[in-house]
Amino acid sequence: MAISTPAASAAAVEVSGVGRVFQAKGGSVTALHNIDLRIEPGELFGLLGPNGAGKSTLIKILSTLLLPSSGSASIFGLDVVRDTARVRRIMNLVAGGDFSGYGLLTAREQLAMFAQFYGMPYAEGMRRVDAQIEAFGITDIRDRKISALSTGQRQKLNFARSFLNEPWMLFLDEPTIGLDVSAARDVRERVRAFQAEQPGRTVLLTTHYMAEADEMCDRIAIVDHGRILAQGTPTELKRMVQKETLFIVGVDELPAAVSLGTLRELPGVISVVVRDADGADGNGVGSPVTRLAIALREDAALGGVISALAAAGAHLREISKSEPTLEEVFVQLVGRGISESDSEQAL
Amino acid sequence: MSAAGVPKDLHARIYAETEWSLSHKLRHAAQSVVGRAYPRIFGMSREPSWLFFDLVFPTLGMCSFVFLLRSRGADEAWISATILASALLTFWTSVIWMMAGQFRWERDSGNMTLYITAPVGLGSIALGMAVGGAVGMAFRAGIIILGGSLLFGAQYEIREPLLLALTMLLGIAAMYALGVCLAAVFLVSGREADHLGDLLNEPMQLLGGLFAPVRSLGIFGLLAIGILPLAPAADAMRQLAVPQLAASGLLPVPVELGILAVMFVVFSLLSHFSLAFIERRGRADGKLLTRAD
Known part of the structure; x- marks a missing residue:
C-alpha cells in the first residue's frame, strides 16, 4: 500500500498511548502503560530508569522488534507497525553487552557483511566500512577475528556497524554497559560527532547511568514501572527538586x-x-x-x-x-535510588 | 523543541531514502544472500578442527560401511554407491546441524535482533545460509568422493552427467529448502526439537536409503521418497552413477527428479510462510526473536 510523504512537522519519534502487555506463566505483565512521547529531529533523548522500567520494551517497539499492545508509534512520520520496511531503512540499533556477529570473521569482514544487509552498493559499503574503522580508531583490529576482540573493541565495532547505513534514527539501548571509562567516553564522543555531521539525526538512548544521561542528552524522560514520571531537559528536571x-x-x-x-x-x-x-x-x-x-x-x-x-x-x-544531580531527581520522583531499584529487580 | 540546523526538507529527504526501486530491492536481496553466505564459505575454512571433523568423521563412517560390505562379499558396485551416499550425507548433516538449529543460535547470539531491525528479509538470510552451507559442503563432499574412490578403487559409469548434476542440484536444493523450514520449526520448538533431531539422525539415514536401497524398505521406502529429499536424491544418483545397481532403484530417475522438483517448490513455499510466521509471532510475543536478557 502506498503511503504519502510524512508532514514536515512530523516528530522524529511520536508515541501515542503505547501500551505493552506480555503474557507470562503467572498471568499478564504490563511493561508499558499508555506512554506518550515526542522527540524532535536532531535531539538526543534519554530514557532513564531502572532495570524493568520499560525502557528496552519501548525501544523494541520503536525499532520494529516488538508490536505494541495498544497505541501507535512512528519514526519521522512512518508508522512502526504499518511501514515496518521503510522504518528499517532509516534506523539502526546498538544494544549494550551485545556480542553478535560471527567469531570466525575479521572485524572488517563483519562490517562488510552488515553493509550488504543495509542495502548500499558494494563499493559504497566498503568505503563506509573503512571510514568507520578509521573513525572509531580500530584500524589495528580490522583484520583480527571477532572472537579475539575485547568487550570494548567489540562494542566499538558494534557502533561502527550501526553507523554504516547513516541512520536518521539511532537507538542505543544501554550502549556503554560493561565498557571501561575510556571506551565509554570514546563511543559517547563518536555519537555526538555522528549527530553533528548531519543535522536531523536523532538518537534515543536508554541508560541507567545518571552521569551519562546528564552529559549526553538534550532531554530526558524518567521511566519507572512502565510509566513516564517526568520529562524535560536535565536542567528542567533538576529544577523540579530545587x-x-x-x-x-x-x-x-x-x-x-x-x-x-x-x-x-x-x-x-x-x-x-x-x-x-x-x-x-x-x-x-x-x-x-x-x-x-x-x-x-x-x-x-x-x-x-x-x-x-x-x-x-x-x-x-x-x-x-x-545543582542537584539527576540521581536526586530520580530519588524524588521514583522514591528510591536507581541502584536500589535494580537490586529490587534482581530479587 | 527542535535542534538547530535541521534542514527544512529533512522529512522529504528521509522519505526519499525509504523509497527503494525494484532493482534496488533485487540487488539488495542478492547482496544479502552473498553477505550471509560469506561466513559459511570462507569463515568456516579458518577453523582447522571443523575441517577435521567434517572430513574425518564422515570418511570414517564411510570406511566402516565399506569394510562391512566387503566382509559380506557385496558387489563392488555397492562400494561406489556407499561413497556417493557418504558425500550426500555431508549435505544432510549440514542441513540438520547448520540449518535447522541455526536460527536459535542466531537469536541467542543477538544476530537475529540485528537481522530483524535491518532492512533485510529473513528469506535472504536463510537463502544465504543455505547457499553458504551448500557451497562449503560441496568442497567437503568432493574430497570425500575423491578420497573414497582412490582409497577403495571405486568406479562409476556416468552416462548422463547432466542428469546426474541436475539430480544432485535438485536434491541439495530440496534438502536446504527443508532445512529452512526446520530452522523455523526448531526456533519455535526450542531444545526439544534438537533432541528429536538427534534421535532421528540414524532413522533418517536408513529411510533416506543412503547405505541400503529404499526399495528394500517396502512401503516405508515409498513414504520416505515422498517426504524426505534425501531418499529420491540418493536413489536417483545411485541409478545414474552406478548403472549396475539401476535395478535396485525404487522409481525411474525422471519420476524421482520430478519428486525432488516438487519437494523443492513445496519446501520453498513452506519456508516463505514459516519465516513470515516466525517474524510475526516474534514481534507479537517479544521472545521468539530476541535473546533473553
Whole structure:
C-alpha cells in the first residue's frame, strides 16, 4: 500500500498511548502503560530508569522488534507497525553487552557483511566500512577475528556497524554497559560527532547511568514501572527538586563593610550562609578563602550580590553553580535510588 | 523543541531514502544472500578442527560401511554407491546441524535482533545460509568422493552427467529448502526439537536409503521418497552413477527428479510462510526473536 510523504512537522519519534502487555506463566505483565512521547529531529533523548522500567520494551517497539499492545508509534512520520520496511531503512540499533556477529570473521569482514544487509552498493559499503574503522580508531583490529576482540573493541565495532547505513534514527539501548571509562567516553564522543555531521539525526538512548544521561542528552524522560514520571531537559528536571538556584561564591575574606544580612536583603536573594573558610584548594593549603552559599530566586540576581561584594572590597576568588544531580531527581520522583531499584529487580 | 540546523526538507529527504526501486530491492536481496553466505564459505575454512571433523568423521563412517560390505562379499558396485551416499550425507548433516538449529543460535547470539531491525528479509538470510552451507559442503563432499574412490578403487559409469548434476542440484536444493523450514520449526520448538533431531539422525539415514536401497524398505521406502529429499536424491544418483545397481532403484530417475522438483517448490513455499510466521509471532510475543536478557 502506498503511503504519502510524512508532514514536515512530523516528530522524529511520536508515541501515542503505547501500551505493552506480555503474557507470562503467572498471568499478564504490563511493561508499558499508555506512554506518550515526542522527540524532535536532531535531539538526543534519554530514557532513564531502572532495570524493568520499560525502557528496552519501548525501544523494541520503536525499532520494529516488538508490536505494541495498544497505541501507535512512528519514526519521522512512518508508522512502526504499518511501514515496518521503510522504518528499517532509516534506523539502526546498538544494544549494550551485545556480542553478535560471527567469531570466525575479521572485524572488517563483519562490517562488510552488515553493509550488504543495509542495502548500499558494494563499493559504497566498503568505503563506509573503512571510514568507520578509521573513525572509531580500530584500524589495528580490522583484520583480527571477532572472537579475539575485547568487550570494548567489540562494542566499538558494534557502533561502527550501526553507523554504516547513516541512520536518521539511532537507538542505543544501554550502549556503554560493561565498557571501561575510556571506551565509554570514546563511543559517547563518536555519537555526538555522528549527530553533528548531519543535522536531523536523532538518537534515543536508554541508560541507567545518571552521569551519562546528564552529559549526553538534550532531554530526558524518567521511566519507572512502565510509566513516564517526568520529562524535560536535565536542567528542567533538576529544577523540579530545587526551585531556587544555588551559587557558591569564594572571596578572600568577608569585608567588614558587608554583612550576611546585607546580602540577604538584596533583590532575588533567598539566603546567604558561610559554607566554609578554608585553604584555596579546599585542603587548607594556600591563601584562605571564604565560601558563601547563596540561594537565589533566579540566576540574574547573582549580579547584585557580586556587585555588593566588590563594592565592599571583597576579592572574588571563585564562583560555581551548585545543582542537584539527576540521581536526586530520580530519588524524588521514583522514591528510591536507581541502584536500589535494580537490586529490587534482581530479587 | 527542535535542534538547530535541521534542514527544512529533512522529512522529504528521509522519505526519499525509504523509497527503494525494484532493482534496488533485487540487488539488495542478492547482496544479502552473498553477505550471509560469506561466513559459511570462507569463515568456516579458518577453523582447522571443523575441517577435521567434517572430513574425518564422515570418511570414517564411510570406511566402516565399506569394510562391512566387503566382509559380506557385496558387489563392488555397492562400494561406489556407499561413497556417493557418504558425500550426500555431508549435505544432510549440514542441513540438520547448520540449518535447522541455526536460527536459535542466531537469536541467542543477538544476530537475529540485528537481522530483524535491518532492512533485510529473513528469506535472504536463510537463502544465504543455505547457499553458504551448500557451497562449503560441496568442497567437503568432493574430497570425500575423491578420497573414497582412490582409497577403495571405486568406479562409476556416468552416462548422463547432466542428469546426474541436475539430480544432485535438485536434491541439495530440496534438502536446504527443508532445512529452512526446520530452522523455523526448531526456533519455535526450542531444545526439544534438537533432541528429536538427534534421535532421528540414524532413522533418517536408513529411510533416506543412503547405505541400503529404499526399495528394500517396502512401503516405508515409498513414504520416505515422498517426504524426505534425501531418499529420491540418493536413489536417483545411485541409478545414474552406478548403472549396475539401476535395478535396485525404487522409481525411474525422471519420476524421482520430478519428486525432488516438487519437494523443492513445496519446501520453498513452506519456508516463505514459516519465516513470515516466525517474524510475526516474534514481534507479537517479544521472545521468539530476541535473546533473553
